Amino acid sequence: MQLAEAKEKFIQEWGTLGSKWGINRTMAQVHALLLISPESLSADDIMGTLNISRGNANMNLRALIDWGLVKKEHKSGERREYFYAEKDIWEVAQQVIVERRKRELKPVLKVLEEVKEVESGGDEIELKAFVDSVGDLSKVINQADKFLEVVVKADRNWFFNTLIKMFDRSVKS
Amino acid sequence: MQLAEAKEKFIQEWGTLGSKWGINRTMAQVHALLLISPESLSADDIMGTLNISRGNANMNLRALIDWGLVKKEHKSGERREYFYAEKDIWEVAQQVIVERRKRELKPVLKVLEEVKEVESGGDEIELKAFVDSVGDLSKVINQADKFLEVVVKADRNWFFNTLIKMFDRSVKS
């Protein structure tokens, strides 16, 4: 496969994956493009490569900056802005976890706590089913949240070593 | 808060969370409703509670069955079908991991392997940037995939104990 074809395929696939996980397809594609570019790119470069409008490029670049995945660069002597992605995938993963935890996990945990405080009223069986389900859910999501907190605070070497130990244990037992 | 209000709020929130993670809002709501219902429900119950059409209810129920999160029940003497959700959240989580790994992680890993086989052609710096990025990505996603494999195979007690040990270690060091 030629480099151009491989790049194209990678960008498309990253866009598809993003869209399946609630991330705007174009945003994921812009991210993919910047990930594989050794040099930082201008808005025009991105518009040209991905065949998108200026407004679209701008919006998705801002969103990526907002997620902490892309940064601006001002080249000296140049008037226009250039953009580059964080290339260290461990950093990228941590950043995505930080943001999704903040934006999506925390709010849902808050609501679960709220609805658990339901008053006892009519049907006790219904009430119990509700409180039990919500309680279990909140336990598991809290567990996942704590785990992700460890991931974002962890040193990558410690973390990967720990994971590997987990795999070994699970294989042996 | 009254039970009815709490249920409504929970269903809405679960729908919102689903839609942020690439799961049809209504599908998530149907799942939420079945999760908190002590009894299995008919399509009409679901249509009525969520104010959705018969076709919509049917489609999303099928999808949930396809994901292994909901099952049909034929009540004796009754002609219509009833539906109930797997209530054990650990089972639910495992099932979701199984499906998303199969549907989304495996395909992307396959494509990453493919595009890594790019031929050396023109610009070596570009080529290296591409191969490095894709290689790192594939390493991290593979790691995550392996971890999830452990999760779905794991006994819940062993797994949670292991996680707790991880937290302790990460706090101490």
Added chain:
DNA sequence: CAATAGTTTCAATCATTTTTGAAAACAAGC
């Protein structure tokens, strides 16, 4: 400060996804 180069915004448009509802298919009972 006027001209120029570039960025940002946002109402209108376009594309995609979801939902509806009615018809077809199916199944059970008579």
Added chain:
DNA sequence: GCTTGTTTTCAAAAATGATTGAAACTATTG
């Protein structure tokens, strides 16, 4: 094999989400 109650399908409509493009805005330069 007809009737009745139910589920399934799917084309069309509605809703949602993404994209455009042009105008407004901002910053830089001479």
